[in-house]
Amino acid sequence: MRETGPLVHCLTNSVVRQITADVLLASGAAPAMVDHPDEAGDFAAIASGVLVNVGNPTAEQVEGMHAAIASAREAGTPWVLDPVAVGGLVLRTRLSTEWLESGPAAIRANASETIALAGTGAGGRGVDSTEEVAAAAPAARDLSARSGAVVAVTGPRDLVVTHHDGLERATWVESGHPLLQKVIGTGCALGALTAAYLGAARAAGADDHDAVVAAHAHAGAAGTVAGRTSAGPGSFAVAWLDALYTLTPEDIAGLVTVTTE
Ligand SMILES: Nc1ncnc2c1ncn2[C@@H]1O[C@H](COP(=O)(O)OP(=O)(O)OP(=O)(O)O)[C@@H](O)[C@H]1O
Numbered sequence: 001m002r003e004t005g006p007l008v009h010c011l012t013n014s015v016v017r018q019i020t021a022d023v024l025l026a027s028g029a030a031p032a033m034v035d036h037p038d039e040a041g042d043f044a045a046i047a048s049g050v051l052v053n054v055g056n057p058t059a060e061q062v063e064g065m066h067a068a069i070a071s072a073r074e075a076g077t078p079w080v081l082d083p084v085a086v087g088g089l090v091l092r093t094r095l096s097t098e099w100l101e102s103g104p105a106a107i108r109a110n111a112s113e114t115i116a117l118a119g120t121g122a123g124g125r126g127v128d129s130t131e132e133v134a135a136a137a138p139a140a141r142d143l144s145a146r147s148g149a150v151v152a153v154t155g156p157r158d159l160v161v162t163h164h165d166g167l168e169r170a171t172w173v174e175s176g177h178p179l180l181q182k183v184i185g186t187g188c189a190l191g192a193l194t195a196a197y198l199g200a201a202r203a204a205g206a207d208d209h210d211a212v213v214a215a216h217a218h219a220g221a222a223g224t225v226a227g228r229t230s231a232g233p234g235s236f237a238v239a240w241l242d243a244l245y246t247l248t249p250e251d252i253a254g255l256v257t258v259t260t261e
């Protein structure tokens with residue numbers, strides 16, 4: 001990923017743009033936020049990966065999302081859906097459900113969002129999950145089968161599921177720190193990092209499922225390291241960025257427990 005330096009087009013919510021751009025830069029990718037409907041299609045066509053995060057959509061941004069998705073699809077560019085707070089809110093639930101038909105390469109969500117997007121639950125509490133990751137495994141399988149995407153469910157342990165076209169893989173990624181939930185946008189930034197890893201993996205002929213696992217391992221390992229030195233959410237956020245920047249692939253492998261089912 002660092003060798004490729006993928007250009008990541010982010011259409012994301014107003015709360016997390018800064019941390020998302022910082023996480024991409026620290027990890028070796030190049031961020032660009034391009035929301036305008038007259039620009040988003042053109043930019044998605046030249047990006048290595050695209051993130052569509054519905055966390056706080058404006059009417060204009062939604063038009064940009066439609067343009068970016070259509071263009072990414074046409075160019076064969078991997079795009080990632082982050083269905084923030086889907087379930088409780090009608091517009092984003094309808095959009096995210098429709099976009100399952102538009103070939104997302106990955107869906108990254110917490111457990112409540114995953115269950116709600118699959119249509120088997122009501123969603124979490126605002127942007128936070130109220131469900132266990134393991135409880136979202138059937139929903140993740142169903143979403144992968146319906147959309148063709150790799151589905152990643154985050155929480156204390158992350159679950160990455162591919163279940164389509166004769167492929168069946170479920171990978172657990174264990175790492176991180178509870179303070180990741182006390183800094184806003186760690187999950188949203190991970191969605192962008194997932195798009196970065198997918199772009200790099202496609203360029204190298206590597207597998208999408210492995211790319212999604214790698215993104216979650218990188219973010220989680222950096223969380224583990226940051227948790228050792230920080231006094232609270234503020235210093236944790238800074239230490240997380242530093243660790244995203246400094247950890248080597250070997251460091252990451254040593255900090256994360258990956259198990260397959
Ligand atoms: N208790 C925990 N222990 C370790 N890591 C955790 C814990 N909870 C979440 N994480 C990690 O935090 C990151 C964000 O996951 P989370 O499920 O909180 O996303 P999210 O709810 O979409 O976040 P946000 O919407 O605030 O961006 C992931 O890397 C996940 O593995």
Ligand SMILES: Cc1ncsc1CCO
Binds near residue numbers: 015055084188
């Ligand atoms: C707090 C918040 N509100 C809308 S999006 C967002 C960022 C976390 O998903």
Ligand SMILES: [Mg+2]
Binds near residue numbers: 085127
């Ligand atoms: Mg989220």
